[in-house]
Amino acid sequence: MSLFRTIVPRPMLTLLLWVVWLLLNNTIAFGHVLLGLFLAIAIPRLTYYFWDPQADVKRPLLMVKFIAVLVFDIIIANIEVARRILGPSKELRPAFFEYPLAITGDFPITILASTISLTPGTVSAQLSADRSRLLVHGLHVDDVASAIEQIRQRYEAPLQEIFGC
């Protein structure tokens, strides 16, 4: 195991890179599988020092589910935003609110913040210095509390599980 960890310090990253390589080349020819594996192992080792110690994905399957939810939400968010854009702007009820973060670690927080930005009418505007609050701007927020709750339920909780933090 430790040998594996030495060779592959970040298995998820290695996997990702391997897949990306094959995607890039649009092939699963054996030569590329091999080359891709080599690169997927080599590049993380090369950039090892560029990764501050981060939380690693503890539950990959949950991650897959999370992504699926996210993609779905993004599609919905787009339609929602499109409606707001094309509708009368007077009806807009934008809001700034602070989302109290439960999740810890820069990497999970980043994922969460990105998720918020990608999904229905919200953008992560500012992370407080102590990483406890995230300022969010909503394009159209009827109720701040429910918006916070929705984020917590839909994104933060699963992420906490995935990263175990």
Add this chain to the structure above:
Amino acid sequence: MLNWIITFAFALLCLALILNLWRLVIGPDASDRILALDTMYINSIALLLLYGVWQDTSLFFEAALLIAMLGFVSTIAVCKYLLRGDIIE
């Protein structure tokens, strides 16, 4: 039929680009302009992809990929300039 759709899509994308330019021109703030520029980058990706489909060639894929991967760096740099002045510190 597809050609007609593609032509129409080109028209929409061009319109989008023109609108981006409009925002870029009127501002009012630097942030608006940066946003407009960033959007322009993204619309260009769409334009390139569409062009690839139209021309039946995937040779422009990497160019689009490059915009997606690097285009935001200059946006970040300008933001950092507005925030901190010195962007590499």
Add this chain to the structure above:
Amino acid sequence: MSEILQVIVGVFILIGAVFALIGSIGLIRLPDFFTRLHGPTKATTLGIGAMLIASTVHFTNQSGSLSVHELLITLFLFITAPITAHMLAKTALHNHLDVMKPTQGQETLKRNRDS
């Protein structure tokens, strides 16, 4: 077969183009910077996404083998678009940009503005 695929390609192209346009319309129409921020960062990701699906289908159809590398563009956009929005929002906060009147949470905003 290829007729159907062509229709699928056409539809996705249309969706892509329309969303790209809507994002850009939002950039023009919405009243303040923070609202404008929403338009492109989201609408365009979907626009590109649809366009990419069209491309995937088209080239898979063309070459006979699966062409999925278009996914990568989406991947990169998903990584970069939120951070662009975030940095732009930070910049706007720093520059004390005006927000539209009905915006809620102005106190929160003031608190969070960079001194």
Add this chain to the structure above:
Amino acid sequence: MEALYAFCVGLLTASGVFLVLRSRTFPVVVGLTLLAYAVNLFLFASGRLTVAGVPVVGQSATYADPLPQALVLTAIVIGFAMTAFVVILALRARADLGSDHVDGREEQSNGELN
């Protein structure tokens, strides 16, 4: 199409020339960049315009002239190196001479020297 292209090249040239003739280093640098765009497009056009002729063997029936493309590539790289140098030189000049005027001095009160 050619006329439109030529118009763009001309416009870029004119803009570049105008900015290069300004008195501060920054617009001059911008002008040089615009001029470089004009040059690249011009050099590119010396191989004539070709649509759907990417010069990759086996990809299409007719090919665009690949040579000007290679030349422009070289020109872009060299142009980048030069731009980088002149930008840093402008900083150095500002640091050494206390002004970002291209002549390293502030203009006299009644406008610039001719």
Add this chain to the structure above:
Amino acid sequence: MKLLLIALLPWLGALVPLFSERFGRTTCAWLTTIGPALALVLTLVMLPSVFAGELVQVRYEWVPQLGLSLAFRLDGLALLFAILILGIGLLIILYARYYLHEKDSMGRFYSMLMLFMGAMLGIVLSDNLIQLWMFWELTSVSSFLLISFWWQRSSSRKGARMALTVTGAGGLALLAGLLLIGEMVGSYDLSVVLESGNLLREHEWYSTALVLVLLGAFTKSAQFPFHFWLPHAMAAPTPVSAYLHSATMVKAGIFLLARFFPVLSGTELWVILVSGAGLCTLLLGAYFALFKHDLKSLLAYSTISHLGLIVLLFGLSTQLAAIAAVFHIINHATFKASLFMAVGIVDHETGTRDMRKIHGMFKYMPYTAVLAMVAALAMAGVPLLNGFLSKEMFFAETLAQDLFGAFSWVIPVLATVAAIFSVAYSFRFIHDVFFNGEPVDLPKSPHEPPRYMRVPIEVLVAICLAVGIFPGLAVYDILRAASSSVLGTEVPEFSLAIWHGFNLPLLMSAVALLGGLAVYASRAKLFRFQARFREPDANLIVEREIQRFVRACQRLTQGLENGSLQRYLGLLFLATLLMMGSVLIDLVPLAGSREMLPLDGVAITAAVLLAVSTLLTVLWHNQRLIALLMLSVVGLIVSIIFARFSAPDLAMTQLAVEIVTIILLILALFFLPQEMPRESTQARVLRDIVLAVLSGTMIGGVCYALMTRPLTSIADYFLAESKPGGGGTNVVNVILVDFRGFDTMGEITVLGIAALGIYKLLMHARLHLPTRDANGRAWAKDKHPPLLATVAQSLLPLALLVSVFIFLRGHNLPGGGFIAGLVTSVAIILQYLSHGVEWIKDRLKLNYQTMIACGLLIATLTGMGSWLFGRPFLTSWFDYLNWPLVGEFEIASAIAFDLGVYLTVVGATVLILANLGKFSTPFRDAVPDQVVDRPSTNRKEAR
């Protein structure tokens, strides 16, 4: 051979004093004489053959393309001058031994004197026009050194400069004249030229050449109006004056007239110019000599006058006049040299040369006084002395001429007038210096000089007497020989008797003598009259004029180059417009026959985007950030244009470079002033708009013309050979790494050098660090937003992977080492942006400088690898390998080359950007936020 030795001996002799100076002054002097003495002996040895009419010549090719050969000839004229130069030169050496002060460097003096002697000898012995000119100029140069021998004195420096300037100018004219002559004749050999008199005189360029040659001769021989330098050359030590300014150098011009007498004289132009100048000079010199209180000035003007006399004789263009001229050359050289030396003794003994102070010297130095008086009488033209004889001949010739018809009598009258003054100043010299009471306030008490200092004068005075009394015996042969060279034909009969009976010339001499005495007697009145005119000091005038000229030049230079880059650029564009415009007018019709592409909406949109953003970049160039954003749009559109017209490689490169450039410019923006500068004046803006629009129109027009014309190019070869010959299908890439890999090598070298240069620029640069943004707000506190930092981290491996992808496919599909390098660079720059310099320093142990070096080295070594196979540099090599399971793949040397490109690009790009970031950061943290823009403190790059 002997001739060559004669010509070279003084040159060799110039080295002797430098080495022998240490053995003492006398030894030095004696050793120095060896060279010239030997040369003189050799010359005298050849005397009989020359008298017999033989022409001794020697010739070696030197620069045949120039017609320059090392060629010497010894004919009568050359012989005469050679004897004068060597003989008087030897006397001068002896004289100078005693004249020079202990403090003066004898070695230097003798050395220069020998140089001059060599040059002068070179002139007279030359058998080649160019060589003659060479020695001619050398006399100017060496006399410059001699005049300024006492260089500490301002007057010496000025006098020397003036002499050099005037004679130098004349020399240039002479060169032109000689070249013309050579071209007319078709040869630069003097022997050939001397045969071509008729050809020359009838040639259309004759008058030009004549004027040019005369300019040379007149400046050198101090003829009016170029006489003014000679009196100021008297700042030289007296031996120099005696040698250069009486016997030799000033005679060079005379020599030139004599030399070219056979081929240039006889025309109306010659007569007018030469005799005119001579007459003026004769009168002017004689008149002014009388009023000089300085002994050497008196002699200087007297010299001018006598030179004028000789020139006038040559101008008369008759055979006998020429003979008289040659005769007077000899006589003047002897009496004037001895006079100068005598004056030198007086000066040496009394410490002054002012005739208002020096009186009654006869008492103190009777022997010297006698010698000087004899010489002075010779100058005055008193019978039994040589001056009398040649003056008689001169009078006779003025009477014989018939140049001005009814007014021809003017010349003898004026000649007599000049002679009257000549007598007057000679008497003044004798009377004032040696008699006329007691000396006034002399710095020293005078007595006879050392014995050997007088010897040279004795020799010369003896010659004066010998010639004056036994002319036939003493000079007839040599005069005849010299005259035969001057005339170029048989010498007519002439007589050198003292007594020709009572005739008009004798009467003129008598009138001159008596008149001279009379004038001298009434000198007080004349002096008062002359004192009413302020005498211009040529030194001052020339110096002032030169100062004015220098100032004018400075104004002109400053007017031309006012240090304004805008003007220089404007001129550059203007020159371009003019030159291109002059030929492009003929470009009708503009459009060619090639079929054009149809226009479409996307193209129009792109054009609109491009046009608007370009124009706004220009319009808003003072709002720098916005201009930058506009510029980005332009870059984006340009890369889309590349894509549109089938150049994906270009599109990618343009995009990547664009991003790096924008980052660079933003980096720079921080350090540049944020205040908006004053706008240019309206006129300036209008001018620039005109230039810009014209340039744009022209380039656009040419571009259009090109695109609409058919083209046959070498491109087909690349398309055909790319795969079989270069092993890749992406033709652009194959061109870059193979067909034209050498360009690419150069290009990455440029990149590498730029990085080094930028490093150099930034080292120790004290950049301005604004503490507030353009709105006056303090900078945000959040240095590295954590979200950005995290995303940047995640992107790095992905970007590297994409780099590898783009790199590997480049040979066959769009991509390649350069684009891959830029992708990697941008990814690394992103790390700098989001994490800062310190963070990277801890993690990335890469030395970018080494990286550049490695990249360049790999590319170079790849290129050299082909040497192993006996092929030229950069010959590519590729092969297809087939491994089990993996399948077929290609390995190619081009990949190694591309790797070099990749490394260089990464190294250079990051070095440039990271350094710029790095250099400011340490300062920034040190600056408290309250401090406003610090003024720049300049430190040298030196450590």
Add this chain to the structure above:
Amino acid sequence: MQHGVILPILIPLIAGILLMLPVMHKSVWRQRCGSLIASASVLMMSIWLLMQASTGDVTIYALGDWQPPYGIILVLDRLSALMLLLTSLLGFAAILYACHSDDTTGSFFHVLMQFQLMGINGAFLTGDLFNLFVFFEILLIASYALVIHGGGKQKTRANVHYVILNLVGSSLFLFALGILYGTLGTLNMADMAAKVAGVPVEDQALVEAGGLLLLVVFGLKAAAFPLYFWLPRTYSAAVAPVAALFAIMTKVGIYSILRVFTLIFGEEAGELKDLAVVWLWPAAVVTIMAGAVGVVAAQGMRTQVAYLVVVSVGTLLGGIALNSETGTAALLYYLIHSTLVSAGLFLLVDLIARQRGQAGDRIVGTHPLAQPVLLGILFFLGAIAIIGMPPFSGFIGKALLLKATPGVTDKLWLWPPLLLSSLLVLIALSRTGTTVFWRVSKGATKADSAEPGKVVATLLLLSAAPLLAIFGGPIAEYTTATAEQLHSPGELIRQILPGASATGGLRP
């Protein structure tokens, strides 16, 4: 030695690369050794190449084994061999001079010097117009970096002008390349020459425009009027060894004009022959006079020498304008002379300025020099040579040029400025020399003597003045042969492109 031709490019390149490596870069001693060895070996190489070229053979080196007109070629003929030798001589002397102190007043001196030499050598060797552009850029970027070596306001100020002007110049070069490729369809200069005569009438104006644009570009590098204004400040600001090496930089422009306008627009160019002459005459005359006026006006010795370079550029342009074999032969002789002597003067002026304390190179009286005799003699020698007075090289050069001027019209163009400028330079330099060496205060010098190495480097260059005169015959013979080679471009075209007829036909 079949690869000998490329070595003048590769040796400095590799030397530059190696010296860039930290292991070499950190030790001054290693830098100096490496740099000197490299430049000495290039010097040897150049001598060998000159001997090879002097037989009249043209050596062609096809890079990548791609034959012309498709690949890039290096062409070694008499002219390029001559220019190479000049460059390496200059480079060696400059580096030797710098090795005593100048190389430590900033970083990367030797690296940049080597790259500079590489660029110059490449420009002289290449037979490809675009490759010429690339080498131009190499030598330019290296020179940009070298100008600021040593630091100081003057250098920065001068460099801003120098760099920006040359960047614009590079853009123009590319425009010209675009025009020429767009009409002729090739980049090899010989191939261009072969095609020029066959250009259809309606395209001729375009080709002419391209040619004239090249003339502007080269004129800028050569510092011809009205494009020379950058030169005086730049050259006088640069440290002495750099300025000395720069003496060859203007000659790169001259060389390029000569190459392009004898080959592409030369004897075989049909109607496009003699394109440049009309413009060269006025440029030459005004450059000469403006340079001479500048020499008179100069208040510092460095500036004065810089203007002397301008004068020599004008003179050389005049030589090109003569457009004849004898003219070219003369100008080449003058080129050798003026390059070496002006470079030597740059070094000499530095030696002088260093012994004058505060006064530096300003032409004013001050305390005496430490080595007045040595430096005085050298100055005298250099001044006489550059004025064009005998017995040194200058007079042969000038006289050759004057002699090569054929008709009355040409004489009227060239003679007066040439002679007049000599006079002005004479006036100016005699003032400078007398002021600097003779108008000195009493008392001892305050300066140390110059390092022997510096003196040797200076002597190396200035000794050209007498040597060029003494061996004027053989040298003029070489330049005459060179001129013959240049003025029969058909020969060269046929050697480079054996398949091409020199009358403009396209190859199959």
